[in-house]
Structures are given as C-alpha cells and as structure tokens.
Amino acid sequence: MNLYIDGEWISSTRSAPVINPATEEVVGQVPLATIDDLDRAVAAAVRGGRVWRDTPIADRTRILLTAAGLLASRADRVARVMTTEQGKPLAEARGEVLRVAGALRWDAEDARRAYGRIIPSAGDTVLSVRQEPIGPVAAFTPWNFPAGSPMRKMAGALAAGCSIVIKASEETPGTAVEIVRCFAEAGLPAGALNLVFGDPAEVSAHLIAKPEIRLVAFTGSIPVGKLLAAQAGAAMKPSLMELGGHAPVIVCADADPVQAARRSVAAKFANAGQVCTSPSRFLVHESLHDAFVAAFLAETAKIVVGNGLDDGVTMGPLANARRLKAMEELVADAVSRGAVVRAGGERLDRPGFFFAPAVLTGVPAGARVMVEEPFGPIAPIVSFAELGDALETANSLPYGLAAYGFTRSARTAEKLIGGFEAGILSINHCGGSVHEAPSGGVKSSGYGREGGPEGLEAYLVTKRVSHLLVD
Template structure:
C-alpha cells in the first residue's frame, strides 16, 4: 500500500511479523523538500518491545545454529534483492530524507555490497589452537555475542541500518534495530529484503518509537548483549552510560568536526574541488564531512576562489528533480542549527563569500555556504555543523595548524592535501582521528574499518574489524582423557 505521494505504508517487523504498534500511536513523516506529511510511522509500546526481545532471543538460537555456509548464502540472496530493488529504495529514501535520487540509489547499491563483504568475511571468524602441555588441548574460539540492540540516525537511511544489521547477522547474532522515525520506510525496505530471502523469524527485528523510551527498555533488558549506536556525542554518552550500568559492551560511532589541512605545497584548486565535493554531499549531513578548512596563507585566496566557484555550481533542489546535486536539510532542526551557526559567525566578524541563507521556497533548503575571516571563538569552529557550511581559516605554520585541528574533543575523520610523501606521513602521524585521507576526502568503504577516537566514540565498523564487537572470545582448556 502506498500514499498519494507514492510513499509506502510503514510497519514494524517483530518476531517474524509485519505489524503496527500495539496502541496505534503514530508520528508524521515529512518530505523535507516540500514540508508536507507523506505518511505515518508506528511507535512501539513496551509490549511491542517485549515481543521484539522475545523474538530476538528465539531468533538468536535459530540463527546461531544455522551453518555458516547457509547463513552466507541467505545473506547474499538478501544483497541481490536489495540490488534489484535499489531504484525503488532510492526513491523512498529521497522522499523521506531529501538527498538527490542518484545519491540515494547509489547508497542502496553500496550497502548491498557491504552486506556481501561481511557475509564473506563471516567465514573467516577464526579461532586458534595454542601449543600447550602434553595431554591438554588449549584453544580460543570466537562465538556470536547474542542479541544486539542497535540505534541509528536519519542521515544515511540505508547505510546506517545496514552497517549494524550486516555485522550482527554475519557474526551469527540476532538484532533489534531502532531506525529513525524520520526515515523509516528505507529501513523497512532493507528488512524486507532479508525477510524475502528467508531469514528466520526473530533474527532481525525493526522497531520505531520514542527514542528515550525504546533505548531505556532495550538496554536494560537481560536479553540484549551488545548496544550499537551511531549518532551525536551527547546521546552516545547517555546510551554508553546506561549500558555501563548493566555491564554491557557498546559500540559507539559518534559525531565529528573533521579538519582539512591544505599544506603549502598542495594544488589549491584541486584541493578545493575535492573538498567541496565532499562538503556538499548529503548537504553536509555526514559525521565525517570536512568541516574546518585550514589552508596555508600562501594558498588561501586561490583555494577560497575555487571553493566558492564549486559551491555556486551546486544545484539545490528537490532530490527527485532532474539535475539536482544537493537536496534540502533533513528537518527543521538542522535548518535552524545552520542558520544559528552562520549568524553567530557573522556577528563575530566572519565574511560570507557565498550562500549564508535559507532559500526562499518551501522545503528545508539552505544555500551552500563559504565563510572567511571566521574568528577562533565562533561556534562554527567548535560545534559540528552537520550542514553545508565551509569555514576557511588561513595558517602559517603546519604544526600550529595541527594543534588547531586536534584542539577539539572530536576525533572521527581528518583530511590533508600535500604533494610531499614526508608531509603526508607527518599529517597521518599527528592528526588525532580514526579515519584519515590524504589528497582526497574519502568516505567509508566496506573493506576497511571506520570509527573514532576521543569523544567520537569507540569500536570499528567495516573491514574484518567490523565483526569484533559482535563476537566473544572463549578460551577453552581441555584435559584429554588418559
């Protein structure tokens, strides 16, 4: 069933059944390009969550005992279904989140490959035999940790859920995932691929609800054994503390404020083009988005001119419209946040080189914005902007730039541009971040780990490390008979 907007009806998936919430509570789903309600999301009750917990407990026993070859084949089948359905999943994503259709469809296809990668890597969750005393067999075994409670935001409606779902299922865990109430239909479409591929009931459960209510109930339950979260630093701290109270491990991918250091020997035009492309992807609503541009004083004018040119070439509009390269911000909260950060910077003396204001149309559209003369005390240089704002700050000494880059409590991503291999290694060694790119602003990839340091979280997603949090290590000492 779909609405007049072509948007599907949203349901939860609990213990093998698609369902509405027990009391029929719902919240509106808004298209950020039009500000119109396009559907309703059901909100879980405590009883709904208890059914999901019971389903996850039962589903874990069935899924854990499924031979790994069978698990891998089923997960590949789900990935194939997602690839086949990527155009429709992308359209749904654009309707509820706003990003351009090509970007959304690409995200759906990319996360299908994430699932394939993890499915294959699950075959290599090896243990080992350790040489020991005669008559003793000493081994190390890796086993799934158990049911997982996972919480993801709205900025990557397919990517966020899939990173948690794929790691959990590939490790042999069951999972209850609370996806964003603002982008629920994309998550439901992903779950539908697993259901249609034949995943056992209870192995994957999808719920929506009041975030504080859902997280408190799922974290406190003795059923869940791991808490996985992607989102802001303040919320991550709250969930990690709640998990700590019941001695549960947690996996936290939290916010960032990624510095870009453009060294004196870099090509300023090339650096500006590559940095701008990354800055305005998903309207800047990316935790690894480049967001503080530290440019050597010899290059800063050339860099700024090219960055402004790239910003003014961005086509802002409805993600479903042909030619759009940047959609709206996802909600009114983000619009107000970028307006506040821009106004604060200007009030302290910053110069708006382009953009700087909401576009005069329906929808949460904000112009790609470049600011110079941004003082060190501006909020924009201290708070994660999570929007299309690019503050450019000159520097004279590289070590001073590194000190500035590392001064914040964040440590998720960092970027550098240089033509010198020695300088590149200096950047990599000194920048305090879990994700670094040199001469580009690369995003996450399935085959390599992503994660932060300092207040940007702990644990890794992607690559062989992605399964670590979802597996426990058992030491087994077996005294042989005789």
C-alpha cells in the same frame, strides 16, 4: 509501514507523521512501538538468535547474500523512498543503496573467516580459542544515512550469528522497512531481525536495560552516545559508539589549491553536509588561501539545490526544520564575530528545508561553527602560517572521527598521518567509508569500529577452551 517483530509485520496503536523535507508534506505515518512491542521483540531476538546462531555458516552466508542481491536489484525503488523521506539527490540515494548491498556481501563472506586457533600445549590437552556470537544486539541509528547506518548494524550482527533489535530513525523509516523486507524474503529466521520505531529515549532505555540484550550499537550525536554508553556500562554491557565529528582539512603550502578545493567541495556538500565525517573546518596555508577560496567558490557555484527527485539537482534540502534553524544560527553567530559570508548562508525562499551552501572566510576561532559540529552545508575557511599550528588547531577539539590533508610531499603526508588525532584519515582526497576497511573515532567521537574484519569483532566473544583428553 509497520514494525517487524518475530517474522511478522505488525501495526501499532501509536504513530507519527513522516515529512518530505523538499515539500514539507506528510508522506506517511511511522508506527511507534509500545513497551509490550519492545518486550516481544527482545523475546523474539532470544528465540530467533538461537536458531540463527546454530544455522550452519554456509546457510547463513547464502541467506545474507540473497538479501544483498534483492536489495541491489531494488536500488531504484529504495532510492526513491530514501529521497522522498530524507531529501538527498536520487543519485546519492541509489549509490548508498548499492554500497550497503556491497557491505552486506562483504560481512557475509568475512564471517566465514572468523577463525579461532589451536594453541600448542601439553600432550594430553587441546588448548583452543573460539569465536562465538555475543548474543542479541540492540541498535539505534540516525536519519542522515537511512540505508547505510542501519545496514552496518544489521550486517555486522547477522554475519556474526547474532540476532538484533534495531530502532531506525522515525524520520526515515521507509528505507529501513525496504531493507528488512529483503532479509525476510531471503529466508532469515523469524526473530533474528526485528525492526522497531518509537520514542528514542523510551526505546533505548527499555532495550538497554533488558538482561537479554548483550551489546548496544549506536550511531548518532555525542551527547546521546554518552547517555547510552552510560546506560550500557551500568549494566556491564559492551557498546559500539560511532559518534559525531568536526573534521579538519589541512591544505599544506605545497598542495594544489584548485584540486584541493574541488575535492573538498564535493565532499563538504554531499548529503547537504549532513555527514559525521564531513570536512567542516578548512585550514589553508596563507600562501594558498586566496587561490583556494577562489576555486572553492567557483566549485560551490556549480551546486544545484532542489528536490532530490528532480533531474540535475546535486544538493537536496536539509532533512528537517531543526537543521535549517541550526544553520541560520551558526552563520549569524560567525558574522556577528567578524566572519565574511562569501556565498550562500541563507534559507531559500521556497517550500522545503532548503539552505544555500555557505562559504565563510575570516572566521574567528571562537565562532560556534569552528567548535561545534555544524552537520550541514557550511564551509568555514581560515589561514595558517605553520603546519604545527594547524595540527594544534585541528586537534584542539574533543572530536576525533575524520581528518583530511592535502600535500604533494610524502614527508609532509607522514607528518599529517602522525599528527592528526582521528580514527579516519584521507590524504589528497576526502574519501568516505568503505566496507573492506574499518571506520570509527577516537576521543569523544566514540569507540569500536565498523567495517573491515574489525567490524565483525564487536559482535563476537572470544572463548578460551582447555580440553583435557581422558580415556
């Protein structure tokens, strides 16, 4: 693996090991950028950004669509890389690759619709509004979606006509490298896209402080997001922040408890629960509690935990030892406060970072798993008597990314839609992100949107032009 700067694959004097979470074996070395590498990447982004901005939209679209086609055609190969370095089952990895190829197609086509407008004005003046690329972007992405998170930044920035320096995760570098290869082979101008890895704090502080960088885009934890947003704010740079969540699920009294449980389990344990929008607090009406728990346990028992490269596996390992330790601590804390472990909840006795999917009941409100984003395969289930109380509990935390509700009443659904404080809401299912609609949070879960027409807006600036006609 190498860094990609100014259209060239380059090595570095420093590196770090990449670990397969299913075996704990070293599968490669990721290069770590030096300060000189970062400066070269920014300079390349300035030069390449000018070329890319001035490339006709038809040509930009053609290049991006070609890259999307290359990525889709390599889905099997890229998925195997992703599973090896991140752990998710091969089917999930392949689905992620195909989704991001679709997202790139969407953004490439949507950029053709970034219209300005002509405003009626005085007879000797043409008053218009133009949409223009904001300029070079610095982006930072996590390890849980090695294709999805980087592509959201790359696709949005490049479709808008911006150049980008992206620091992908050092734990899952191979997937980002494969994606960048597709852009390079599609004919993207040198410098328009630059890929680096390195010490996260060092890289982010250096890139954000560079005056040439005009926008900061980040996906990750709330504490890190607040730090980067503060650094961007100090330099008067806009930022796009997609941060953590602790998504509540409210199962109303008129819902189908079995259907709600099945759909909740599928979403809860996808990617081993390492999803910022993962349903992570289950609030079930007291009349349905026992039926929901029984169905939830039955569905959880069907999960096959193992190496994501093996046939039949439906949940891979956690991505690293840190997440494994965090899960053990959250379960131990809940049990010490009176919660009951109904399934799983312990590390599996084998090499790799495997954790048995945990289902907890009787979890008190003060347990850490109820107030901290678990980001792993733990499902705490509690009961409620009144919908108003459930919504109050759901909204009591500083998170506001995703929320889910189950009901067979249109009136109750509207109460949920109006009552949840979240930027993403699904009723009667636990739907994930789609490229044709925006995703993003409220409160401490961030600001700005990715996906849909709104996803392009962050990478554009609005220019008002008043043109006085003269002879």
